[in-house]
Amino acid sequence: MKYNMVDLVGQYNRIKPEVDEAVLKIMSEASFINGPSVRSLQANLESYLGVKHVIPCANGTDALQVALMALNLKPGDEVITTSFTFIATAEVIALLNLTPVLVDVEADTFNINPKAVEAAITDKTKAIIPVHLFGQCSDMHAINEIAEKNNLYVIEDTAQAIGADFKCPESGEIKKAGTIGHIGCTSFFPSKNLGAYGDGGAIFTNDDELAEKMRVVVNHGMKIRYYHDEVGINSRLDSIQAAILDIKLRYLDEYGKARQEAANFYNRAFSNCTKITTPKISDFTTHVFHQYTLVLNDIDREGLMKHLAEKGIASAIYYPVPLHLQKAYLDPRYNEGDFPVTEMLSKLVMSLPIHTELTPEIQKEITEAVLEFVEK
Numbered sequence: 133m134k135y136n137m138v139d140l141v142g143q144y145n146r147i148k149p150e151v152d153e154a155v156l157k158i159m160s161e162a163s164f165i166n167g168p169s170v171r172s173l174q175a176n177l178e179s180y181l182g183v184k185h186v187i188p189c190a191n192g193t194d195a196l197q198v199a200l201m202a203l204n205l206k207p208g209d210e211v212i213t214t215s216f217t218f219i220a221t222a223e224v225i226a227l228l229n230l231t232p233v234l235v236d237v238e239a240d241t242f243n244i245n246p247k248a249v250e251a252a253i254t255d256k257t258k259a260i261i262p263v264h265l266f267g268q269c270s271d272m273h274a275i276n277e278i279a280e281k282n283n284l285y286v287i288e289d290t291a292q293a294i295g296a297d298f299k300c301p302e303s304g305e306i307k308k309a310g311t312i313g314h315i316g317c318t319s320f321f322p323s324k325n326l327g328a329y330g331d332g333g334a335i336f337t338n339d340d341e342l343a344e345k346m347r348v349v350v351n352h353g354m355k356i357r358y359y360h361d362e363v364g365i366n367s368r369l370d371s372i373q374a375a376i377l378d379i380k381l382r383y384l385d386e387y388g389k390a391r392q393e394a395a396n397f398y399n400r401a402f403s404n405c406t407k408i409t410t411p412k413i414s415d416f417t418t419h420v421f422h423q424y425t426l427v428l429n430d431i432d433r434e435g436l437m438k439h440l441a442e443k444g445i446a447s448a449i450y451y452p453v454p455l456h457l458q459k460a461y462l463d464p465r466y467n468e469g470d471f472p473v474t475e476m477l478s479k480l481v482m483s484l485p486i487h488t489e490l491t492p493e494i495q496k497e498i499t500e501a502v503l504e505f506v507e508k
């Protein structure tokens with residue numbers, strides 16, 4: 133491919149001297165685990181996000197699992213989440229013997245539909261996991277209201293939206309994605325907006341008690357060395373990844389801006405094409421464009437993707453199969469047709485390359501290639 137979905141090499145080359153120095157320092161000190169860089173990243177993330185506690189961990193999936201483990205839920209308790217997301221969100225619910233309850237999304241934002249959340253609540257419901265899909269916040273005002281009314285926890289899956297701003301429609305207060313519910317979970321997978329050079333993740337909360345609990349859970353359920361008060365897991369962010377992330381955090385807003393500008397370019401190029409719906413951004417959130425996802429109306433999607441691939445242009449489908457139709461998650465409670473918006477989107481969406489290294493020249497080539505196929 134000439135143009136991939138991401139350009140991590142190009143991004144690295146621009147910060148290479150800083151990164152190389154930081155990594156070599158850790159190698160020479162051999163402070164591989166729990167080194168000073170982990171504490172530094174933690175403090176810098178806390179101040180960037182305006183959140184009381186950041187708990188680094190091994191990956192975004194663990195972050196979600198640890199958040200759920202901190203809530204003292206019991207098997208059979210229900211956790212509501214979206215049918216249109218990456219599998220990790222539902223996977224951890226299932227792994228903990230909790231019951232994932234799926235609900236449909238909004239057609240224009242791809243995010244969880246608060247009305248559907250409300251309709252899915254039973255006396256077993258304990259938590260809601262909204263996913264800020266592709267980089268913009270779910271309707272957290274509505275979700276927090278529903279949660280408060282029904283005494284539920286809200287865990288934000290902000291793996292795709294770190295850096296996005298949520299503006300409370302009532303108070304006007306601005307909060308960072310992942311700090312709006314009780315717990316926020318993010319991923320530092322290399323292609324994420326704040327990506328490490330390996331795996332990584334983090335958990336955010338303003339709740340002292342939950343923070344304390346989650347710090348114990350990520351560390352083998354251990355508060356005092358070799359005394360294990362509960363069953364935990366081993367989930368650490370290593371020092372090399374933390375050092376790299378600490379450097380990249382300083383560029384995160386700049387990276388977000390580059391992605392937004394790239395999205396604007398695409399929006400303009402497709403604005404006159406009635407067969408292509410460009411992303412809609414809700415008025416209570418900014419969009420950090422982890423993905424730039426189009427809805428294709430009456431277009432041969434496979435044909436278009438093949439046409440692009442022949443010109444060396446990557447494209448991708450996030451996500452081709454809704455959660456309730458995934459083989460491992462087939463469940464007599466759900467049938468094809470139950471989540472019509474998710475099912476429609478899974479057939480119509482297509483994402484184009486979006487990252488920090490795009491230029492207008494590259495985007496011109498990409499958009500012309502798309503329009504050439506669509507308008508032929």
Ligand SMILES: *Cc1c(COP(=O)(O)O)cnc(C)c1O
Nearest residue numbers: 191192193218220291319320321
């Ligand atoms: C990437 C991602 C995760 C999982 O993160 P990992 O670090 O890969 O475990 C969870 N949820 C969503 C929505 C993601 O995009």
